[in-house]
Amino acid sequence: PLGVMDQIDIIARLRARPGLRLGIMGGAFDPIHIAHLVTAEEALLQFHLDEMLFMPAGNPPHKVRSLAPAEFRYLLVSVATASHPRFLVSRLEIDRDGLGYTVDTLEHMAAVLAPGTEMFFVTGADAVLDIITWKDPERVLELCTFIAATRPGCDLSRLAEVLEKLGPGLMGPGPEARVKVMEVPALAISSSMIRERLASGGAVRYLVPDSVAQLIEKHGAYGTAAPEPAAPGARLT
Numbered sequence: 001p002l003g004v005m006d007q008i009d010i011i012a013r014l015r016a017r018p019g020l021r022l023g024i025m026g027g028a029f030d031p032i033h034i035a036h037l038v039t040a041e042e043a044l045l046q047f048h049l050d051e052m053l054f055m056p057a058g059n060p061p062h063k064v065r066s067l068a069p070a071e072f073r074y075l076l077v078s079v080a081t082a083s084h085p086r087f088l089v090s091r092l093e094i095d096r097d098g099l100g101y102t103v104d105t106l107e108h109m110a111a112v113l114a115p116g117t118e119m120f121f122v123t124g125a126d127a128v129l130d131i132i133t134w135k136d137p138e139r140v141l142e143l144c145t146f147i148a149a150t151r152p153g154c155d156l157s158r159l160a161e162v163l164e165k166l167g168p169g170l171m172g173p174g175p176e177a178r179v180k181v182m183e184v185p186a187l188a189i190s191s192s193m194i195r196e197r198l199a200s201g202g203a204v205r206y207l208v209p210d211s212v213a214q215l216i217e218k219h220g221a222y223g224t225a226a227p228e229p230a231a232p233g234a235r236l237t
Contacts, residue, residue, distance in 0.1 A: 010088050011112055014051065018114040023052040024144070025122045026093070026102065028060060028191065030067050031216060032080045033208045035189040039149045042184050043122045044086060047147060052122075054081055054089045061099045062130065068221055070094045079211040101135040106143040119143060124187070125150035128179060129162050137166060146179040151187045198222035 014020060023043050029036065032054075040052045056074050057063075067073065074094050081087035092108065093100040102121070109119060121140075125148040131137045150156065163170040163179055171179045189207055197204050199222060204213055216222060 010053075010090065014053075014088075014117075015112060015114050017050065018116050020051070020114065020117045021047070021049045021120065022109075022113070022117055023047070023049040023120045023122050023147070024055055024106075024109070025052060026055045026105070027057060027123065028063060028067055029054070029056045029073050029077050030191050031073065031194055031208060031212055031222070032077050033189055033191060033194050033204075033212075034206070035184070035186040037080065037084075037209070038186040039122060039182075039184050040087065041084075042182060043120065043147050043149075046182055047120055047180070049086075049120060051086050051088055054087065055093055055105065056089070058094045058096055058100050059098065060093075061101060061135075062133070072215075072219065072221060076212050076215060079215060080209045082211075103134070103136045103140045103143070106140060110143055118145070120145050120147050122147045122149065124148070125154065125156065125159055125181065129159055132162060132165060141166065141170060141178045145177075148179055148181050149184050149187060150181060152183045152185060154183075156181060195222050 014022065023040065025036070025040050025043075027036070040054070043049060044052055054077050056070065056077050057067075058070050071094070074089070074091065078089050081089055093105060096104075106119060106121070110117075113119075121144045123146070128146055128148045131140070134140060148159065159179075159181075160171055169176060171177055171181070173180070194204050194207060196202075197207075198216065204216075208216070
C-alpha cells in the first residue's frame with residue numbers, strides 16, 4: 001500500500017491541475033470486485049474525467065454489519081487498481097477518526113484541490129436513494145455531481161422522487177443536473193454476492209481481479225461470514 005509520502009504526492013498531483021475533472025469512488029469495497037472497476041472506467045469515459053480516486057471507507061455511518069479490517073480493504077483496492085494509470089487510491093477516510101461522512105470528505109477535497117476542480121462522486125443508484133438520510137445532503141450536492149450507476153432497464157422513478165424532495169432539476173442529462181445516471185451491465189455483481197460465495201466455499205474467479213482473489217485466499221478473509229441475501233442489481237457494495 002502507498003505510504004504517507006505517496007499519499008502527499010497524490011494530492012500534489014491533483015492540486016497541480018487546475019480545471020481537473022476528478023471522479024471519486026467511495027464505498028466499503030468489502031471486497032472490491034470487477035463491477036467497481038468497470039463502473040469506474042465507464043465513468044472516466046462517459047463523463048470525460050481526468051482521474052478516478054478510490055476512497056475506501058474507514059468507519060461509514062450507514063453500515064450496520066461489521067466490515068473486514070480497513071487496512072485489508074485498502075490493500076485490496078490498491079492491488080486491484082495498481083495497473084491503471086488514472087486510478088488512484090486515497091487513505092483519507094481510512095485514517096480519519098470517528099464516522100466518515102461524505103460531506104466532510106468532499107469539503108476536505110474542495111479545500112485542498114485547485115480552484116475550478118469539478119468533483120464527480122460515483123456510486124450505485126441504490127446508495128443515492130438514501131441520500132436524504134446523509135449528513136447535509138444539500139451541501140453534498142453543491143460540492144459535487146453524482147454519477148448514479150445502475151443496470152440497463154432499471155426503474156429509476158423512485159430515484160427521481162427522492163431527489164425531488166431535495167430540489168427540482170437535480171436529476172437529468174443537462175449540465176445543470178447534479179445527479180446523472182450511468183448504465184453499467186456489470187452491476188449484477190455485488191460485494192455481498194462475493195462474500196456469500198466465499199463463505200460457502202464457492203468460486204469468485206473473474207468476479208474479482210486475480211490479485212484480489214489471491215490476497216483473500218492468502219489471508220483467509222470472508223471464509224467464515226454468514227451468507228447474506230443477494231444484493232439488488234444496482235448495488236456496488
